[in-house]
Amino acid sequence: MIRFDDVTKTYDTTAQPALDAVSLDIDRGEFVFLVGASGSGKSTFIRLVLKEDRASRGAVYVAGQNVANIPSWRVPRLRRGIGVVFQDFRLLPNKTVFANVAFAMQVIGRSRAVIRETVPDVLATVGLEGKDNRMPHELSGGEQQRVAIARAIVNRPGILLADEPTGNLDPTTSMGIMKILDTINQNGTTVVMATHDDDIVNTMRKRVVELRSGSVVRDDAQGIYVGRPEVLAG
Numbered sequence: 001m002i003r004f005d006d007v008t009k010t011y012d013t014t015a016q017p018a019l020d021a022v023s024l025d026i027d028r029g030e031f032v033f034l035v036g037a038s039g040s041g042k043s044t045f046i047r048l049v050l051k052e053d054r055a056s057r058g059a060v061y062v063a064g065q066n067v068a069n070i071p072s073w074r075v076p077r078l079r080r081g082i083g084v085v086f087q088d089f090r091l092l093p094n095k096t097v098f099a100n101v102a103f104a105m106q107v108i109g110r111s112r113a114v115i116r117e118t119v120p121d122v123l124a125t126v127g128l129e130g131k132d133n134r135m136p137h138e139l140s141g142g143e144q145q146r147v148a149i150a151r152a153i154v155n156r157p158g159i160l161l162a163d164e165p166t167g168n169l170d171p172t173t174s175m176g177i178m179k180i181l182d183t184i185n186q187n188g189t190t191v192v193m194a195t196h197d198d199d200i201v202n203t204m205r206k207r208v209v210e211l212r213s214g215s216v217v218r219d220d221a222q223g224i225y226v227g228r229p230e231v232l233a234g
């Protein structure tokens with residue numbers, strides 16, 4: 001589903017690559033944690049999958065297609081197949097919950113009838129039934145992230161990328177979000193989640209790919225993550 005073939009990404013401003021000769025295969029239906037300290041390359045990985053940036057060397061494949069060969073006019077189609085969730089939710093502040101989710105369907109030309117039918121179902125999937133008319137500022141952080149997840153999955157993407165989705169949430173709320181991501185994955189969506197939250201990684205027991213200074217240093221099925229080895233050592 002996602003393949004990195006010897007991918008190096010160097011930003012113009014820095015000599016040290018953000019990703020350094022990364023080769024990785026993520027199959028359809030997998031749930032993968034991408035872990036590593038701040039600056040290890042997690043967000044760069046996500047940006048390359050979305051073709052928001054280009055690899056300096058090597059090739060990135062999404063659903064069998066080398067993204068370097070996708071012309072710019074077809075990049076929206078690539079991104080339509082990929083839902084994205086961020087740490088800071090990124091909701092439209094002046095739109096209701098319903099409108100935030102509906103917006104993702106409007107931009108790809110779905111009819112009002114289909115939107116009216118689909119959005120409540122998706123809001124129920126993330127546990128937000130009955131909150132359609134709330135504004136984002138009337139929601140807790142966990143609820144806002146649920147809206148963001150609903151928006152990311154409403155068009156049924158094959159891939160969901162989550163960049164530190166629990167970074168702003170307390171542990172209990174975070175586990176609620178993880179249950180939702182797990183359900184989405186069990187329904188067939190490939191999930192890649194960047195995080196440095198070791199508690200979450202160690203509770204979920206999924207595949208763990210660890211990056212350090214842009215290199216994959218570990219790739220374990222049902223892995224764990226020791227996020228702060230210096231703390232443990234000390």
Ligand SMILES: Nc1ncnc2c1ncn2[C@@H]1O[C@H](COP(=O)(O)OP(=O)(O)OP(=O)(O)O)[C@@H](O)[C@H]1O
Pocket residue numbers: 011012013014017018036037038039040041042043044045
């Ligand atoms: N647009 C950019 N221009 C220059 N350097 C960048 C850019 N984006 C990231 N970098 C550098 O690339 C490296 C990897 O950054 P990246 O954001 O991928 O790490 P990360 O693991 O996602 O970190 P975090 O957990 O803090 O988000 C870092 O050294 C960072 O400073």
